[in-house]
Amino acid sequence: MTYLLTVIAREIALRTGAVAQVRDRDMHVIPIPYFGGIAMLGGMVAAYLVARHLPFLSAKNPGNVFRDAGVVLVAGALICAIGVLDDLLELDALTKLGGQVVAAGLLILFGVTYLHFPLPGIGQFSLPPDLASLLTVVTVVATVNAVNFVDGLDGLAAGVVGIGASAFLLYCYQLANLNGQVLAMTAALLCAALAGACAGFLPHNFHPARLFMGDSGSMLLGLVLAASALTLTGQFPASAVTRGGDGAEASLLPTLLPILLPLSILIVPMADLVLAVIRRTRRGQMFYHPDKQHLHHRMLEIGHSHRRAVLVIWLWAALVGYGTVVASLYSGPVVFAALAVWFAVTVFLTVAVPRVHLPHRPEHEREASPT
Numbered sequence: 001m002t003y004l005l006t007v008i009a010r011e012i013a014l015r016t017g018a019v020a021q022v023r024d025r026d027m028h029v030i031p032i033p034y035f036g037g038i039a040m041l042g043g044m045v046a047a048y049l050v051a052r053h054l055p056f057l058s059a060k061n062p063g064n065v066f067r068d069a070g071v072v073l074v075a076g077a078l079i080c081a082i083g084v085l086d087d088l089l090e091l092d093a094l095t096k097l098g099g100q101v102v103a104a105g106l107l108i109l110f111g112v113t114y115l116h117f118p119l120p121g122i123g124q125f126s127l128p129p130d131l132a133s134l135l136t137v138v139t140v141v142a143t144v145n146a147v148n149f150v151d152g153l154d155g156l157a158a159g160v161v162g163i164g165a166s167a168f169l170l171y172c173y174q175l176a177n178l179n180g181q182v183l184a185m186t187a188a189l190l191c192a193a194l195a196g197a198c199a200g201f202l203p204h205n206f207h208p209a210r211l212f213m214g215d216s217g218s219m220l221l222g223l224v225l226a227a228s229a230l231t232l233t234g235q236f237p238a239s240a241v242t243r244g245g246d247g248a249e250a251s252l253l254p255t256l257l258p259i260l261l262p263l264s265i266l267i268v269p270m271a272d273l274v275l276a277v278i279r280r281t282r283r284g285q286m287f288y289h290p291d292k293q294h295l296h297h298r299m300l301e302i303g304h305s306h307r308r309a310v311l312v313i314w315l316w317a318a319l320v321g322y323g324t325v326v327a328s329l330y331s332g333p334v335v336f337a338a339l340a341v342w343f344a345v346t347v348f349l350t351v352a353v354p355r356v357h358l359p360h361r362p363e364h365e366r367e368a369s370p371t
Helices: 003-014 036-051 062-089 093-109 128-152 156-178 184-205 214-232 252-265 267-281 296-301 305-327 333-358 363-368
Strands: 118-119 123-126
Touching: 003 036, 003 184, 036 062, 036 184, 036 214, 062 093, 062 184, 093 128, 093 214, 123 267, 128 156, 128 214, 156 214, 156 333, 184 214, 267 305, 305 333
Parallel strands: none
Antiparallel strands: 118 123
16 A cells, blocks of 8 residues: 555655655755655555455554554654645744654653563562653654664665564564463554555665655654554563563563664664764754764765665664564574674675775776765
8 A cells, every 4th residue: 555655645745745855965866856755654554554454453452552543644644744834834843742742742641661571480560640641752762863864865765664663563463362361462563564554665665765754754753663563562561571582581672672672673874874963063053953974975975876875774673673682582503603793794794895896897986986
């Protein structure tokens, strides 16, 4: 559905003038229409409507599964609308931040918030309502802006979030399956819908892109990814999810993963966000002033092509996301050896491959390169 709606969203963007003009810090060389977020929201709504007719989900406590998913989609529609206004009118940073806080507040109002943290051997630690609400707002706003920051190359944000959502889906399913818990849960439904929306959007957004997701898309993806983790924190009691893939008692990591995984999945954009704030503050700028020194820009500077830079960052996102899931649920030398090989290959592709190709670049490009 996202794939089909993208064609319509592109036409609407062209007719309304929601087009990304070429600026100094941008990587595209021709104006590209926005509104990819509208298509992705439509795809997620379609997934929700289809899910309501699936016997497996409908028979398994549909009140909680569909109610919370519906709340997330309503909040997603709100933040997507704010993004549409920004794509049309270029809202200032504080206005967008206010919209993000309002969307997070909507989640809290309807109970989609941190409920408790499982502590193996101790029980469940419940946060005071005020602290839980504050932590929820911080998580949602940070995730939304991290996705926004990483949306700098064609297909980058959609790929990173799609990989993260699929990793979180695997974690939700396997955690419940290995511990004999109900498999129908809001977090899994949201992650499946989110991964599908990203997959449907990528054919239109991979380099050379015919459509950008814009702030309507990046903020929507960040909110849904963060909200899927929020819905999982109260899904199981701590004593019910203590076993890993080998049947042994799990360590502390699996029970805390609903809290840690959104951060681990977005470690690349989160790192980019932190470095951007430090970099701009040291220059005497406000942290929200844009520049052309994000991690994906630096990938291009060291010699990667546009597509290869995106694929390498996807590989890092998959290593962190799936590596965290696998290491939390499974143990043994084979698992850690496989992750070590994956890490080594990723480092090689990141550092060595562009240097192999650098001598073949034209002389004037090598002289102009910052490296």
